[in-house]
Amino acid sequence: MNAPYAPPFDPDTQNQDLEPVLALPLFRAVNEANFPPGSSLRDILVRHARVRHCRRGDIVVRRGDYGHTVFGILKGRLRVLVDPGVEKLITARPVFDHKPWFTTLLQTWRTPNMPEIRHDEQANRFGFARLRRAEEIGSRLYLEDPETVITAFPTRVLVEGQSFGMIAALARSARTATVFAESDATLLELRWQGLQEIRYRDVHFRKYLDGLYGSRALANHLLESVLFATLERNVLDVLTRETEFETYGSFEWTRTFKQAMARGVSTIIEYEPVVVDEGQPLDHLLVVCSGFARVSVRHGSSYRTEGFVARNEMIGLEEILTQEHPVYRHRVSAIGHVDVLKVPVEVLQAHVLPRLSADFTPRPVTFREGGPPLSGREQALIDFFIDNRFINGTAVMLIDLDRCTECDECVRACSLVHDNNPRFLRHGRDCTNIMVANACMHCVDPVCLIGCPTGAIHRLAQAGRVVIDETLCIGCATCADSCPYDDIRMVEIRDSDGRPLRNGRQPTLRATKCDLCPDVRGGPACQRACATEALVRIDMRDRYTLARWLARS
């Protein structure tokens, strides 16, 4: 279960606010008797829910925003934009393109002396949408004229009692549609932790959620896995019915991670929730749905890490294929948080294995399956990457200290293309000759996206990189506080004349981080500027490229 000690979602949520909430169809079937004293349904809702008031035209969720909450409509009408193409017109995300050559050339000489100069903000960048900044409601995007949008574009109505955002909240994935308020509305917003806690306590709620998940998302998850990708529809239906969805670890792993780091990384493995233990009878094939799991074996008085599994990777397949009475060969534990699909072995043997091609070989889950033991350096690096959760990164900045001359050309190049202020620090944790610099890793599981009030920080759908839309950023530092790697920095911005911009008496802040230089030809400037090939941006899921890069040292 996730930590019950998470701070309240909204300290203002009171017990008396919950009457209309409990009347929602979502909670109608929940039996309050299943909840222990001190953790009743009401307690959970007070801790994990808030009532949100929206004005007409307010955008509640945008397609592509990172979902961690589910909504129930207490009052009012909402609209869902049906056509994803239309959304580009309404809530356009910034589009990055390579700068023209001449502009890039000029940039070299026209870099301002002061850092973080901002020129006029592009007021009409959002098409129909505007940014409402108001103290009493928080800053949010809204549509100036929702009637026009409703008339001109196809939409679907959501009315009182209906809920939405369930799948994104359950699977920690991006919202699949944009929802805005057609009239003034009151919404219940329940965060993921509460959803999971109620699911854990109440079997009806669990069945309801799992049914919803099974009907909408589970089949798609299964199809992403190489083992199930070619199955016929009827077989997939059987699998969908029989497969269980389980969550291990804490959604808010950032806090526990930082605490664990303070204790020392070597003890981290002791605190990880165990998914299956070494030697345990194998009754389910495990398919990772999101998050990461550590694969380890007992070694002395502790466990030795052998590898890790990420989204769509499986645990137990090799055992099922090679053993008559299979048992798990490894201990599998959640690295922070992991969602797994558990496919029963009997179902697998009856429906999937007979359809497997003869040359199918399961992908190894350890770094050196059946090979010679790992060298001391290799084992140290594996421990280092996994304990520090750098495996979360899709563009981790690795620096080979045996090659780095500390010339700072990487920093200069970054500064050149980013408002005269580099977006990373050329230092960080290191192991043997490898250093992981403090640069945004563009995580697979980007916890920095959670809680951004305006959706300014988001993941680009086409490239997977996490970027900050500066015109939406209100400088609240939620993302910077959430980042477990301290890779987001708040900076004071200046006007064209170099004067610090102020919001009343406070300096105006913006969140900044590495954006992988989307407008630079040939990729990130830092990597291009490294003359000794000491610096590389690497996707940690690509174990082959990683191993080859490490082996050159």
Added chain:
Amino acid sequence: MTMFFGRLAAQVFPTVVLAGGILAANHLYAASFSFSFRDVRFLSGWELVGIVGWLALFGMQRRLVTLSTLKASVQQRVHIATGWGAVGVFVLHTDGRLPQGRFDWWLWSLFVAVAVSGVIGAAFYTFLPARLHERPHIRLWQISRADIEAGGDRRRNNEMIFMERIPFFRAKLGRLVEQEVMAFTRDTGSMVILDFYVHRLAPFFRGPRHMLFHLFQSHHPVHRISLEMRPLERYLDEAGRESLGKIEKLIRFKDHLDYLHAHHMMLKGWLFIHVPLTAALLIVSAAHGILVHAFTAGSP
């Protein structure tokens, strides 16, 4: 060794190809040039000016890395390879002989100095970075711990010591030693450590020391200071010996800072020789070209 040969192969192969290409092109063009009974040294001379001029633009090319289609690492390889090509053309231009006049000596010496400093720089880039991390890491937090005895700021545990911050840490260490010595002297009235500090340690902590020893990986100087401290122990009580132990630890920190400083200086400092020499070479080459054309009778 595999790493060494791998990197060597990665650097040597393009160098041989590009430098060989430059020389082959020179040879072919020189053959056609000589048909006109003109001195091929005019050709190779202008080639050299062109190549060296292009090599001199390397710094600017690196500034334009976001514009260029070539990554900085490729640019550097091309720079090194072209440099070797320039050496080949230079040998052809001079017929492999030593110069005769004083001016030619200047020009010859500048070219050789630029080439040699370039080779040394490339060698530094290959071998010195690894040395920065060879010694057991002494990190910022350890110095902080010596200061506040509390482990410092844990988030900055892994912060490395950059060259720009070395003077700051050196000053900090100097202060710590001074405080330790003064405290002991004040508490006990004994001048044993103070005398040693004034005559031996104060100059050591004042600035970077023993650069050459560090470049040759020698621990001799710090070992000698330790040896000089041993005889003091007989004049000290338990507290004094403890104080001496603390000072010795700070000496080792300072020695490590000097080690880093020496290597950083080499990594960055060679450019302060290579770049000005290149500028001087271009100026003297221009003068050489003017003189040659001015004092050449007839063709070309």
